[in-house]
Amino acid sequence: MGVSKSTGTQSGTKSSTQGVRSETVRRSNLSAILGMLRTAASVTRSELVEATGLTRSAVGSLIGELVEHGLVTEIGAQHDGHRGRPSAMAELDGAGLAALSFEIGVDGVAAAVVNLRGEVIDDARASRTRGPVPVEAKVDDLVTLANLLGYVDGAVGDRRIVGIGVAVAGTVTSDGQTVVMAPNLQWSDVQLADLVSARFGDGVAVTIGNDADVGALAEHRFGAGDGASDMIFVGGEIGIGGGIIVDGQRVHGRSGFAGEVGHMPVNPSGDVCGCGSIGCWETEVGERALLRRAGLDEDGGNAAVQRLLLAAQQGDAMVLDAFAEHGGWMAIGLACLINVFDPEIVVMGGMFNDVWHHVEDVVTSDLARTSFGGRARPGVVVAGRLGNSARLIGAAELAFQPLLDNPVSA
């Protein structure tokens, strides 16, 4: 084949002023292979050779190193009827590893043990009456849940916990250490990573993420977003948040605050929003707006929304009307996002995950009219596949990230 083959395509390296060395090459290739093994159930070596553009020997060496570190196992080849020696299958191992993930919301907290495949091995939830809760109390709750899940000394059962990820309904600095503002919890400038770290020991790294951002991460890697390179996730309950994936990477913004889609101004003659602006999308498509449209108490919370969903399923005309109006406003914000990003897919999570079924028709037909050049063909906006677990799975991904970037660090 010779050099003329040269793997074509883009360089695979990002333009930057940082130099690259041979260690970087190894790390990058290990990471690429591990990444492929994570999404597919099992991959043959020859598939890896083709996908990476590397040679058989290089792939062999890389897999050997991953096996050595207990991240990958090789299983017998499958004779698939093709000619020639069958290729050995490589599979993600990671049976001895897991991430511990937490979710801090206004209604309570949740915790899960998640494996490298993004599967929830065990989880636990604790509800509290909605409202602001001091940080210390929330962290106490986390510790309680972790104990419930059997977390002892950096491990759960025979799985070593490689890191702790926390999803919070608030803005988080891009270093994943500090909660800058969580309006519904009434937190501001909380060094959450340090507080959690203090309770779980120094051996385990703690990373925080905005709940919509981590939801996006989860749906992108294991859910409805699958292998899309450009994706938008819209989630939330009272407050509406968004997670944006461009070219396979989360968009952070200047300081980690990107994705505040709930505060896109969509209605100049709308209500005053908690943020001080007027007619934010959140005031039109948030939980309170939905309840108001259905003639219920705005503060009814998730329980009221569930009753509404039941009524809709039973064909209650007034409730269906409320959903239709709600869908109209949802479409307006979605048109904005779609026209600006031209995403491959928009995933509706959080409250919208439940509601989607009842608004899909309205939203889709509105978007056909309002998206530029009709780019929002049906199927661009979909409901999330991970439902309530999305945030926990995404938070676990935060914890796994260092391992994924540098699989054989130690």
Next chain:
Amino acid sequence: MGVSKSTGTQSGTKSSTQGVRSETVRRSNLSAILGMLRTAASVTRSELVEATGLTRSAVGSLIGELVEHGLVTEIGAQHDGHRGRPSAMAELDGAGLAALSFEIGVDGVAAAVVNLRGEVIDDARASRTRGPVPVEAKVDDLVTLANLLGYVDGAVGDRRIVGIGVAVAGTVTSDGQTVVMAPNLQWSDVQLADLVSARFGDGVAVTIGNDADVGALAEHRFGAGDGASDMIFVGGEIGIGGGIIVDGQRVHGRSGFAGEVGHMPVNPSGDVCGCGSIGCWETEVGERALLRRAGLDEDGGNAAVQRLLLAAQQGDAMVLDAFAEHGGWMAIGLACLINVFDPEIVVMGGMFNDVWHHVEDVVTSDLARTSFGGRARPGVVVAGRLGNSARLIGAAELAFQPLLDNPVSA
């Protein structure tokens, strides 16, 4: 120092399934050094060593190769009073190179010869009465302008033309070959790259870009966006377009259509837009809206806008009122973009470049109220620095891109 130093920071390589080889390493490092030399006037070798994290010997070898290919010259060291042997200065050469760039707008066409530093060496413009023009006529205009600039057989004077870039007021596929839709020119699905290529010979690659996208590129690399990693450029005249830079890279979207900020819905009770939707930002902040607010003919074109600017400078109260109202609507769309992206900087180009002076106060004070958490502190939104040349410079960057990614390809 030993390995413990290990350059820290991010890997510099993007997560991808593509493998990396030693050629890739060399290319990436050459590209990094060339990139640094492009922005700074001149850089010492020791500065390059520090910035790249590479060793002196590696940097020496890389610069040597760039010098060999005529892209870089080394000039004598500057004794800056520091102790030790003064470091040699490296400077971008590229005296023998240039890009030929074109801009196709509704009002006419423009052409320029641009060097590797993003400096316009020579340019020419041709106006036509506003309106749709067949592609062939526009391409004829381009050839005329190129001749005027002295383009002969892949060169202008003693500069070899490494590529041709074209900015068009329309959506362009992400491969930079086809204009999908240009409403104001009434083009759709035009294989513009091929048409231009046919007139300029096969030796020179032709790349097309959306005018706002290339404007963003130019302001990001050589203008107001400088070294910002997250930037938004808003430009346009009749139609409003946007170019989005995230993490130093243009956001393309699924098929290259991202950045249609002119069609963000901002006013549910607004006018019907040409795109079929209602209350698009464009209907509130486009040229026609401005003229309407000032009580002029909506179709007055750029000439009318210039008269308006003059009247505003002379303190015409009615015109100033019109600008204030216009600024209010500008702020609404900007708040949307800022809340969603949290950019370091927003650059106002095209028509807004001229108008900015008269709306800045209104926009800034509105944004302080409507941007989430007051993140739009003064100075986030600025006027472009490259003015009318931004699109030509950006189009030239499209032409230079292959060279920048792979400096010593041949």
Next chain:
DNA sequence: CCCCATTTGTTGTAATCTATTACAAATAAA
């Protein structure tokens, strides 16, 4: 004016990583 510490460029060698080549192993087809 000379010597020394400091910084930088250069050169030769070592280390790291992937490509190449040759060969063995495993399978289907003839």
Next chain:
DNA sequence: TTTATTTGTAATAGATTACAACAAATGGGG
């Protein structure tokens, strides 16, 4: 059973950067 094909492995080669030693250039101190 033989042959063609595909895959895995091991040894060697090639490319690139790191490392170490030394030379060159400069300022500071005596």
